[in-house]
Amino acid sequence: MMGLEYFSFSDLWSPKFMVFMMAVIVLYTFIIGPWRHRFVGSAPVSIPRQLSFVIAIVLLYLTQGGPLSLLGHLMFTFHMTNMALAYILVPPLLIYGIPAWLWRGMFRASFWRLGVFRIIMNPIISMFLFIMLFSFYHMPSNHDWIMTHYTVHTIYYALLFISSMMLSWHIFCPVPEWRRMSNLLSLGYIFLSSLLLTPACVMIIFANEPLFAVYNDPNVWVKAMGYCVSGDPAALLSKFEGPSFFNMMTGKEDQQAGGIIMKLLQEVVNAVALYTVFMQWYRRDRMSEEDNVLDPTSGSRMNATEN
Numbered sequence: 001m002m003g004l005e006y007f008s009f010s011d012l013w014s015p016k017f018m019v020f021m022m023a024v025i026v027l028y029t030f031i032i033g034p035w036r037h038r039f040v041g042s043a044p045v046s047i048p049r050q051l052s053f054v055i056a057i058v059l060l061y062l063t064q065g066g067p068l069s070l071l072g073h074l075m076f077t078f079h080m081t082n083m084a085l086a087y088i089l090v091p092p093l094l095i096y097g098i099p100a101w102l103w104r105g106m107f108r109a110s111f112w113r114l115g116v117f118r119i120i121m122n123p124i125i126s127m128f129l130f131i132m133l134f135s136f137y138h139m140p141s142n143h144d145w146i147m148t149h150y151t152v153h154t155i156y157y158a159l160l161f162i163s164s165m166m167l168s169w170h171i172f173c174p175v176p177e178w179r180r181m182s183n184l185l186s187l188g189y190i191f192l193s194s195l196l197l198t199p200a201c202v203m204i205i206f207a208n209e210p211l212f213a214v215y216n217d218p219n220v221w222v223k224a225m226g227y228c229v230s231g232d233p234a235a236l237l238s239k240f241e242g243p244s245f246f247n248m249m250t251g252k253e254d255q256q257a258g259g260i261i262m263k264l265l266q267e268v269v270n271a272v273a274l275y276t277v278f279m280q281w282y283r284r285d286r287m288s289e290e291d292n293v294l295d296p297t298s299g300s301r302m303n304a305t306e307n
Helices: 009-013 015-032 047-064 067-071 076-097 100-106 115-120 123-137 140-147 150-172 183-205 218-225 233-239 251-293
Strands: none
Touching (some): 076 150, 076 251, 115 123, 123 140, 150 183, 218 233
16 A cells, blocks of 8 residues: 555554554543642543543654654655644644643643743744744645655654644643633634745745655655665665655645645634634633623613613
């Protein structure tokens, strides 16, 4: 399937990373279960929230260490699919899956209230940090260099994920007292983040030629493959002529498909975010109107003729 049969189990599934991610799910299960009483204000976690967390962890594993990660080194389409899943879809799923009382427990230490963290977590800075990291990474020369320098690759992907969590936090923040934006500002925030990510996608989609050597130059590709395959990656060139062996599309078509997938998934997630924020706003206004109609002392509806 997609050439994956040519690679070993270890190359495909990254067993160490698999065990680590499974341990994260087990730890989460214990925290929201038998260890829950150790957290102030803890409450049962709904099944949808638990599923959201597990799905987020599974997607993160598949895109960063599983078969999708390897496919992302073979085709640009899968690379951008991984980007969209890991940095656009996973953060809101992860934020929703962790209950408010656990977020409070994780960040209750005074260390997190230092000025530097308040500055970094400013909504505008959080948004521009992710947009800047994403756009910088997808400048062709930067992308090829990062993909072929493994330590930098790992650090950069970690920074991308942290910044994507920061961006999503301001939209889907599950802790009411930590919200820093009104519903109206949240709607504008979602729209602006989508707008600012568009130029990078447009550059990729409408380029006149393939931009990334990793997916078009066999020598650069084989060096990048060393990140996810064991042994000497140069041996791959004795079996395959390069990334084109695994791709039914031309380099330009592959690039265009990747850019379109990235933009489409971002728009779907943003549409869900807009709907969620709008409905929260609507419900809050409805509750406020009902509170104004109710008698504050008796809780019964006031007579329409009373002054």
